[in-house]
Amino acid sequence: MTRILISGASIAGPALAYWLLKAGHDVTLVERAPGPRPGGQAIDIRGPALAVIAEMGLGARVAAQRTHLKGMTVLDRSGQEIERSVERTATGGPVPRLLESLDAAEDLYFGALAQVRMPSWHQGRIALLGDAAYCPSPFTGQGTSLALVGAFVLGRELARGDGDHAAAFARYEARMRPFVLVNQDLLSRDRQAPDADAVFTKAKTAIDLTDLLQEIGSA
Numbered sequence: 001m002t003r004i005l006i007s008g009a010s011i012a013g014p015a016l017a018y019w020l021l022k023a024g025h026d027v028t029l030v031e032r033a034p035g036p037r038p039g040g041q042a043i044d045i046r047g048p049a050l051a052v053i054a055e056m057g058l059g060a061r062v063a064a065q066r067t068h069l070k071g072m073t074v075l076d077r078s079g080q081e082i083e084r085s086v087e088r089t090a091t092g093g094p095v096p097r098l099l100e101s102l103d104a105a106e107d108l109y110f111g112a113l114a115q116v117r118m119p120s121w122h123q124g125r126i127a128l129l130g131d132a133a134y135c136p137s138p139f140t141g142q143g144t145s146l147a148l149v150g151a152f153v154l155g156r157e158l159a160r161g162d163g164d165h166a167a168a169f170a171r172y173e174a175r176m177r178p179f180v181l182v183n184q185d186l187l188s189r190d191r192q193a194p195d196a197d198a199v200f201t202k203a204k205t206a207i208d209l210t211d212l213l214q215e216i217g218s219a
């Protein structure tokens with residue numbers, strides 16, 4: 001049994017803990033936040049991440065939490081609609097009105113939209129996972145799926161090996177990196193382009209987990 005420390009209990013950390021515990025490892029998960037954060041936003045789970053969620057036995061529970069988001073509407077204080085956006089199509093520009101509302105807002109989320117592109121995701125006995133390794137930025141809508149798929153691949157590669165964590169880390173990165181890159185590159189794609197739907201759909205399914213999923217089935 002290998003002792004493994006996971007830092008961060010958001011999405012990638014607990015998902016990795018699940019796969020490592022299932023493989024019989026001794027896992028410690030630490031989190032710096034004092035408790036669950038009360039705010040947040042809907043997240044997307046797509047493509048191969050859905051298979052991972054299903055294998056974790058969470059398919060029905062996740063489906064029950066679906067928001068069925070079709071777009072977003074900005075209301076003024078009296079509840080009147082002032083802007084509406086649907087997926088990939090924004091009408092108008094809500095920024096001036098949003099700026100006007102800042103002083104009166106009771107809470108505010110403000111953060112840089114950035115990507116993380118690391119030359120390597122592992123060194124020695126440490127491996128990076130999820131946003132820490134390859135944040136694609138919220139604009140791609142793929143961060144959660146990449147974190148879940150990465151946790152599955154890393155967990156299974158560590159379970160697969162004979163204790164050779166360096167080889168497992170290398171296989172994890174080799175399988176994940178092309179998938180991550182094609183999704184990070186979505187940021188520079190024109191969402192209004194005629195082939196946008198095809199490009200986005202292809203990126204979101206650009207990894208094959210068949211062998212790893214079959215191993216779970218036969219385990």
Ligand SMILES: Cc1cc2nc3c(=O)[nH]c(=O)nc-3n(C[C@H](O)[C@H](O)[C@H](O)COP(=O)(O)OP(=O)(O)OC[C@H]3O[C@@H](n4cnc5c(N)ncnc54)[C@H](O)[C@@H]3O)c2cc1C
Binds near residue numbers: 032041045132145
């Ligand atoms: C505004 C916004 C909108 C988004 N919208 C979407 C979306 O629509 N769809 C989608 O798929 N993704 C979306 N994302 C991205 C998604 O939230 C991230 O990709 C995902 O949370 C990554 O999970 P993670 O576990 O890798 O990292 P995080 O969720 O960042 O978790 C890291 C955890 O590690 C903890 N931590 C950090 N440092 C330490 C330390 N030193 N010791 C212990 N713990 C530590 C943190 O407190 C945190 O809990 C959005 C992100 C933002 C900010």
